[in-house]
Amino acid sequence: xxxxxxxxxxxxxxxxxxxxxxxxxxxxxxxxxxxxxxxxxxxxxxxxxxxxxxxxxxxxxxxxxxxxxxxxxxxxxxxxxxxxxxxxxxxxxxxxxxxxxxxxxxxxxxxxxxxxxxxxxxxxxxxxxxxxxxxxxxxxxxxxxxxxxxxxxxxxxxxxxxxxxxxxxxxxxxxxxxxxxxxxxxxxxxxxxxxxxxxxxxxxxxxxxxxxxxxxxxxxxxxxxxxxxxxxxxxxxxxxxxxxxxxxxxxxxxxxxxxxxxxxxxxxxxxxxxxxxxxxxxxxxxxxxxxxxxxxxx
Numbered sequence: 001x002x003x004x005x006x007x008x009x010x011x012x013x014x015x016x017x018x019x020x021x022x023x024x025x026x027x028x029x030x031x032x033x034x035x036x037x038x039x040x041x042x043x044x045x046x047x048x049x050x051x052x053x054x055x056x057x058x059x060x061x062x063x064x065x066x067x068x069x070x071x072x073x074x075x076x077x078x079x080x081x082x083x084x085x086x087x088x089x090x091x092x093x094x095x096x097x098x099x100x101x102x103x104x105x106x107x108x109x110x111x112x113x114x115x116x117x118x119x120x121x122x123x124x125x126x127x128x129x130x131x132x133x134x135x136x137x138x139x140x141x142x143x144x145x146x147x148x149x150x151x152x153x154x155x156x157x158x159x160x161x162x163x164x165x166x167x168x169x170x171x172x173x174x175x176x177x178x179x180x181x182x183x184x185x186x187x188x189x190x191x192x193x194x195x196x197x198x199x200x201x202x203x204x205x206x207x208x209x210x211x212x213x214x215x216x217x218x219x220x221x222x223x224x225x226x227x228x229x230x231x232x233x234x235x236x237x238x239x240x241x242x243x244x245x246x247x248x249x250x251x252x253x254x255x256x257x258x259x260x261x262x263x264x265x266x267x268x269x270x271x272x273x274x275x276x277x278x279x280x281x282x283x284x285x286x287x288x289x290x291x292x293x294x295x296x297x298x
Contacts, residue, residue, distance in 0.1 A: 008090030016098030032107035036065040040084030076189035106214040150209035158201035163259035169193040190234035
């Protein structure tokens with residue numbers, strides 16, 4: 001393979017003004033040269049686009065190509081990703097949310113590993129979870145966190161994934177053509193990554209891993225996709241639609257009854273919390289659902 005292919009860095013933003021410059025600086029500091037930078041913004045109401053535009057004007061010579069994509073109406077994270085993916089010209093794509101960071105060697109390390117293992121199309125790596133500042137590290141992911149997932153065949157990975165999502169999106173490094181061919185499913189407004197992992201492995205694309213920290217995920221108030229979404233109505237509605245539409249039948253066909261019961265219990269508690277408090281947006285509902293969920297997973 002070409003050892004110096006064009007790599008697209010796709011930065012996906014929504015009201016990311018507080019962190020976007022820090023994110024873009026982590027892109028600029030890459031030790032790999034042949035990069036294009038695509039920023040796809042989902043109708044931010046703050047100064048995200050203005051800050052990003054000024055930064056690009058000052059740093060555009062660093063990149064083979066730059067582009068900022070904006071829309072007049074908020075469309076959700078899956079559609080925002082798809083707009084950015086369509087604009088990418090690179091052979092490989094590294095995505096990053098507008099409040100997260102990539103390490104200086106991120107692209108170089110991924111490309112080196114792929115050049116040594118040319119069968120790879122979908123690659124994950126170690127990552128750090130931090131709060132507020134980089135030195136406030138909460139957790140470091142490694143291969144051991146995934147219980148042998150990356151040693152499995154694509155079919156075995158698919159069967160593991162339909163039972164439960166085990167892959168964080170932050171360290172993904174992938175052939176651009178795969179995302180352009182499959183696209184994120186825009187029916188699932190608040191949940192872009194899980195359906196994609198299921199689709200890729202179902203289509204025979206094995207997910208690989210290498211042991212180097214390349215990405216840093218900022219935990220807390222999200223500026224990109226509202227990471228409160230773990231208990232948010234948008235995320236839960238998307239997950240429930242995905243379960244009944246795409247997960248229920250294979251879980252039943254493969255006899256994964258424990259996973260099927262897990263999801264059914266999960267949604268039962270979700271709707272119970274709504275029934276009791278009558279309002280999906282109610283703080284008390286979210287708190288109660290969070291407590292019920294933690295109780296269920298003990």
